[in-house]
Amino acid sequence: MRLTQNYPNDTDLFLSISSGRAKWTWGDGVALTTVTAFLYFSIRMALRAPMAIEGPAISLSPAMLPLYAGFSFLRMLTAYVMSMAFSLWYGSLAASNRRAEQILLPLLDVLQSVPILSFLPVVLLGPSAFLSQNIASEFASVVLIFTSQAWNLAFAWYQAQKTVPGELREVASNFRFSPWLRFRTVELPLRVSA
Secondary structure (H helix, E strand, O other): OOHHHHOOOHHHHHHHHHOOOOOOOHHHHHHHHHHHHHHHHHHHHHHHOOOOOOOOOOOOOHHHHHHHHHHHHHHHHHHHHHHHHHHHHHHHHHHHOHHHHHHHHHHHHHHHHOOHHHHHHHHHHHHHOOOOHHHHHHHHHHHHHHHHHHHHHHHHHHHHHHOOOHHHHHHHHHOOOOHHHHHHHHHHHHHHHO
């Protein structure tokens, strides 16, 4: 697509760029309202958060190591299952809907660029305002593990969806595969074997 396709001539393109005044659209209003609401609710929750968060009492006994390892495994497993479910849904939606792709991919790119530990104050202090500190800290650890995996998995699944050969999609459509059968026999085996 040529850059000047929407402009009758190069002079109109130059005037639209050099005017320096961008027109506000409804999308700008939605973005501004969303950011304002997010900031407002974040400040309200921060005011209700405890001044200090005490960690759980940890036993240094070697007999407790298997229990702690089991808790860590459950946290990682929970975050991984959530990451996979999110990635399959998000990547499939972005790959199958052109309009959604234009919104979801830049959003995912921005979220991926945010350092994981910068989510820590939000996901720890926010839930601490209305949950017990032990539950809030468990929730925060699962969310941080989720954010370390979900963005890359979503991008990988999106790319996998975009590279499924059209012939396979056509065969699945002609044989009227259900979404589950299409996923199980066309999309997933193609990605596993690649």
